[in-house]
Amino acid sequence: MRPPLATRISPVRSCVACRTRRPRDELLRVAVTPDGAVVAEGPRARAPGRGAYVCKVSACVHEAVETGALSRALNRELDRPKLRAELEGLIDVTEEND
Numbered sequence: 001m002r003p004p005l006a007t008r009i010s011p012v013r014s015c016v017a018c019r020t021r022r023p024r025d026e027l028l029r030v031a032v033t034p035d036g037a038v039v040a041e042g043p044r045a046r047a048p049g050r051g052a053y054v055c056k057v058s059a060c061v062h063e064a065v066e067t068g069a070l071s072r073a074l075n076r077e078l079d080r081p082k083l084r085a086e087l088e089g090l091i092d093v094t095e096e097n098d
């Protein structure tokens with residue numbers, strides 16, 4: 001619950017699970033690339049294509065994947081167990097640097 005830094009300039013995006021608005025670099029991104037691959041990535045990655053965002057917490061990852069919120073945001077069927085595992089793996093990595 002840190003206040004955003006005044007000097008930080010980052011686009012704001014909403015988590016598809018809890019709808020909280022956060023700077024984009026505090027969220028995980030799931031993108032569908034132009035060739036149709038689904039990519040889960042951390043804040044620094046910028047895969048091309050349509051993206052949806054989710055908080056770096058397992059509760060939001062779970063909800064976003066299991067309720068279909070991510071599928072709706074991306075307008076696409078997803079491999080839920082695989083995507084959830086990938087996103088949860090990114091949480092572990094990113095929390096180390098927080």
Ligand SMILES: [Zn+2]
Binds near residue numbers: 017018054
């Ligand atoms: Zn969230």
